[in-house]
Amino acid sequence: MRSLLLVAVVSVVFIAIDVGVTLLSLGFYHAEGFHFNATALREQFFLQSPLRDYSFLTSGFDFFVLALFRVCIIAAGLAFVVRARLPPAWVLFFTGIELTNMSYTFTKLLAFSEDANQLYYYGVWFSEVWNILAFAGILIVWQFVYRSKPLIESVELFYVHAGRNADDVESLIPNGDSPGNTVTAVEKPEEEDRLSTFKHVVRLLSYCHHHGRWFLAGFFFLSIYSFARVFQPHYTAQVIASIVNLKEMSELFKAVMIMGGLALVSTITGGLRGGCFDYATALISRKMRGDLFASIISQEVAFFDETKTGEIVSRLTSDCQTMASTVSTNVNVFLRNGVMLLGSLLFMVTISWRLTMVTFIAVPLVGFISKAYGAYYDKLSERTQAAIAAANHIAEQAISSIRTVRSFACETNECERFNENLDKTLHINKKKSVAYMGYTWMNEFCDNAILVGILFYGGHLVLTKKMAVNDLFSFLLYQLQLGENLYNIGYVFTGLMESVGASRKVFEYMHRKPRIAYDGVHKPDLVQGRIAFEDVSFCYPTRPTATVLDRVSFEVNPGETVALVGPSGAGKSSVIALLEHFYESKNGRITLDDMEIENFDHKLFHQRVALVAQEPVLYDGTVRYNILYGCEEWADDDEMIRAAKLANIHDFIMETDKGYDTECGEKGVQMSGGQKQRIAIARALVRKPAVLILDEATSALDAESEHIIQEALAKCSVGRTVIVIAHRLSTVEKADRIVVINKGHVLQQGNHKALMQDPNGLYYSLVQRQLLQSQSSDKLADQGESHA
Numbered sequence: 001m002r003s004l005l006l007v008a009v010v011s012v013v014f015i016a017i018d019v020g021v022t023l024l025s026l027g028f029y030h031a032e033g034f035h036f037n038a039t040a041l042r043e044q045f046f047l048q049s050p051l052r053d054y055s056f057l058t059s060g061f062d063f064f065v066l067a068l069f070r071v072c073i074i075a076a077g078l079a080f081v082v083r084a085r086l087p088p089a090w091v092l093f094f095t096g097i098e099l100t101n102m103s104y105t106f107t108k109l110l111a112f113s114e115d116a117n118q119l120y121y122y123g124v125w126f127s128e129v130w131n132i133l134a135f136a137g138i139l140i141v142w143q144f145v146y147r148s149k150p151l152i153e154s155v156e157l158f159y160v161h162a163g164r165n166a167d168d169v170e171s172l173i174p175n176g177d178s179p180g181n182t183v184t185a186v187e188k189p190e191e192e193d194r195l196s197t198f199k200h201v202v203r204l205l206s207y208c209h210h211h212g213r214w215f216l217a218g219f220f221f222l223s224i225y226s227f228a229r230v231f232q233p234h235y236t237a238q239v240i241a242s243i244v245n246l247k248e249m250s251e252l253f254k255a256v257m258i259m260g261g262l263a264l265v266s267t268i269t270g271g272l273r274g275g276c277f278d279y280a281t282a283l284i285s286r287k288m289r290g291d292l293f294a295s296i297i298s299q300e301v302a303f304f305d306e307t308k309t310g311e312i313v314s315r316l317t318s319d320c321q322t323m324a325s326t327v328s329t330n331v332n333v334f335l336r337n338g339v340m341l342l343g344s345l346l347f348m349v350t351i352s353w354r355l356t357m358v359t360f361i362a363v364p365l366v367g368f369i370s371k372a373y374g375a376y377y378d379k380l381s382e383r384t385q386a387a388i389a390a391a392n393h394i395a396e397q398a399i400s401s402i403r404t405v406r407s408f409a410c411e412t413n414e415c416e417r418f419n420e421n422l423d424k425t426l427h428i429n430k431k432k433s434v435a436y437m438g439y440t441w442m443n444e445f446c447d448n449a450i451l452v453g454i455l456f457y458g459g460h461l462v463l464t465k466k467m468a469v470n471d472l473f474s475f476l477l478y479q480l481q482l483g484e485n486l487y488n489i490g491y492v493f494t495g496l497m498e499s500v501g502a503s504r505k506v507f508e509y510m511h512r513k514p515r516i517a518y519d520g521v522h523k524p525d526l527v528q529g530r531i532a533f534e535d536v537s538f539c540y541p542t543r544p545t546a547t548v549l550d551r552v553s554f555e556v557n558p559g560e561t562v563a564l565v566g567p568s569g570a571g572k573s574s575v576i577a578l579l580e581h582f583y584e585s586k587n588g589r590i591t592l593d594d595m596e597i598e599n600f601d602h603k604l605f606h607q608r609v610a611l612v613a614q615e616p617v618l619y620d621g622t623v624r625y626n627i628l629y630g631c632e633e634w635a636d637d638d639e640m641i642r643a644a645k646l647a648n649i650h651d652f653i654m655e656t657d658k659g660y661d662t663e664c665g666e667k668g669v670q671m672s673g674g675q676k677q678r679i680a681i682a683r684a685l686v687r688k689p690a691v692l693i694l695d696e697a698t699s700a701l702d703a704e705s706e707h708i709i710q711e712a713l714a715k716c717s718v719g720r721t722v723i724v725i726a727h728r729l730s731t732v733e734k735a736d737r738i739v740v741i742n743k744g745h746v747l748q749q750g751n752h753k754a755l756m757q758d759p760n761g762l763y764y765s766l767v768q769r770q771l772l773q774s775q776s777s778d779k780l781a782d783q784g785e786s787h788a
């Protein structure tokens with residue numbers, strides 16, 4: 001209640017000051033110095049009110065009407081607050097009002113200037129300045145007082161305490177949340193998380209500081225260039241004036257020489273400026289991509305479960321390019337035109353402040369149109385980039401799985417899906433084109449309106465002997481230059497909005513903090529390889545309600561081989577994913593040598609605990625590159641060959657023409673399934689891990705490959721802890737211990753013999769049903785071998 005009272009008092013005080021100052025200023029509408037004159041006020045208020053002989057050229061009554069308009073806005077704001085409703089943001093509306101008001105205020109000043117004596121009235125200046133300030137004040141009161149969340153919360157609480165039932169209060173709150181939850185009721189997180197376009201532009205521009213030297217150099221040349229260009233209309237006018245006024249040849253020659261000199265300077269510095277900014281673009285693009293990639297690659301695995309690869313690639317390529325090129329090009333164009341615009345304005349004000357004011361009347365209007373258009377364009381650009389990203393995702397997915405696409409003859413379907421997304425992009429682009437058309441119309445209209453206004457008002461000034469013809473001529477040349485500068489700045493604005501749209505997601509990814517911090521520092525000299533899961537429960541971040549592991553506990557001693565067994569979807573791979581620290585468990589502990597795995601140094605941990613995945617991924621590169629992946633710095637060729645021999649792949653490699661320099665192809669496409677597996681095993685072994693994790697391939701390898709891999713695994717499990725997700729009976733039988741998992745629970749533990757004692761146990765039935773199948777194929781293979 002107190003805050004409501006306080007706000008009511010603030011509003012009343014604001015209204016009182018506003019109306020008071022406006023009326024007070026009317027008391028200074030006289031030329032007798034700085035003292036209040038009640039007669040002047042009475043004359044302005046009563047004699048020149050619209051009811052009597054009002055004149056736009058002399059009356060200050062308009063300012064009083066504008067003050068009444070402000071009272072209405074204040075009353076509307078208060079009404080929202082009293083009804084416990086958050087007033088709408090309406091920033092655009094208030095900006096429009098303020099800018100229109102500025103245009104009006106400037107026009108009024110020109111009107112007063114028709115009788116130069118009126119410019120000596122303190123009251124005129126008083127009303128003019130106050131009128132602009134008061135509208136700015138309204139915006140501040142609306143945004144920061146009426147829209148303050150604590151205020152709305154306390155008003156809601158007041159209603160609750162005043163005895164209205166909860167349903168009544170609920171209906172007062174915009175989105176119908178309960179009063180106890182008022183913070184969420186008044187918040188619109190999505191809107192508020194979204195940085196304002198202005199803040200985003202600042203963030204985008206601040207990126208330029210990374211290669212500030214090149215921008216500074218560019219700016220230096222740009223300043224000289226603009227300076228030289230600013231003087232050109234002045235000397236052009238002098239050349240024409242000396243011809244028109246039939247002055248001496250020497251004067252014409254002097255003006256032409258100066259113009260030539262200025263043109264030379266502007267040509268040289270213009271080139272240097274362009275070169276510097278162009279190189280700065282390349283540097284910024286590299287930095288942006290580098291930063292974005294560094295941030296993306298350090299995100300937790302769950303991020304990649306949620307984010308599509310095509311989208312990420314799109315952000316890295318198309319968005320970064322759009323950002324880098326538009327930012328630095330626009331900085332260049334904006335600065336050049338900004339400096340020239342200021343220079344032109346300076347000349348224009350010196351020539352005639354009245355005519356300059358005509359230009360200023362239109363500037364706020366152009367500013368407002370640009371702001372409204374910019375906000376719309378920003379949103380559309382963001383949607384365009386999202387649509388491009390979606391199309392990229394489809395293309396990326398189809399191309400990377402071309403064999404599947406071909407084998408199901410889905411080329412046309414993929415084309416259709418891709419085209420659908422292209423159509424969506426086109427649809428947004430159509431809207432952008434329409435918006436741009438409207439914007440160009442308005443800009444052109446304002447441009448021409450200013451020109452006509454200047455010709456009309458300038459002519460009037462010349463005819464009333466308030467201005468010389470030569471000056472009008474000079475002014476027009478500067479006005480044309482100013483028009484061009486304004487047009488270019490408008491163009492920059494469009495480009496910048498495009499950039500802002502593209503950069504929203506890029507910055508979101510760039511500044512995203514990984515939810516798992518790989519910042520452990522524990523670096524033991526020796527890792528023994530004791531693994532323990534203690535009461536570990538887990539669900540994937542993408543499916544937070546589905547418990548995948550429920551209080552899982554088991555231990556693996558150093559040097560032991562443990563097989564994880566269970567039906568499909570039981571949670572075996574999830575156990576491995578947690579052990580690899582891809583995800584973090586909801587509760588429980590996972591330890592290596594009695595130390596939580598998250599405390600280990602990231603590099604050291606993955607060197608001592610190595611994984612061979614079910615479908616090993618090979619990179620596009622040589623066999624050497626793939627085996628030494630990540631340990632090029634410390635592993636030599638001897639170690640690589642030793643690992644390859646252990647993995648039973650050395651002989652095959654040596655049979656190829658290029659040996660270890662044989663290319664594997666994208667995703668190892670030039671290798672067979674068994675060869676890929678063995679290269680992946682070699683890649684794990686070269687690290688000399690204390691713990692080896694193997695996810696056995698489910699897809700059937702031919703008997704020979706199977707045998708070779710089994711042999712390799714037998715060799716490499718000596719002296720190290722091995723955890724294997726087993727799909728074959730041969731593997732399970734050899735394991736020291738078997739952990740049977742079902743629906744996220746550990747059901748049984750023991751060796752093959754012990755577990756087979758329990759015919760009611762899951763392991764027994766698994767062996768009977770599934771593992772038996774592979775056993776029979778193993779036996780068949782053995783028979784085949786012995787026959788051979």
Ligand SMILES: Nc1ncnc2c1ncn2[C@@H]1O[C@H](COP(=O)(O)OP(=O)(O)OP(=O)(O)O)[C@@H](O)[C@H]1O
Nearest residue numbers: 305540542543548567568569570571572573574575
């Ligand atoms: N990245 C993921 N996001 C969400 N859920 C997942 C993810 N990966 C697996 N799951 C779900 O978790 C559960 C356990 O899956 P998991 O891959 O651990 O089983 P599994 O025992 O290894 O099965 P399989 O032997 O078939 O590989 C399944 O229900 C699966 O749908």
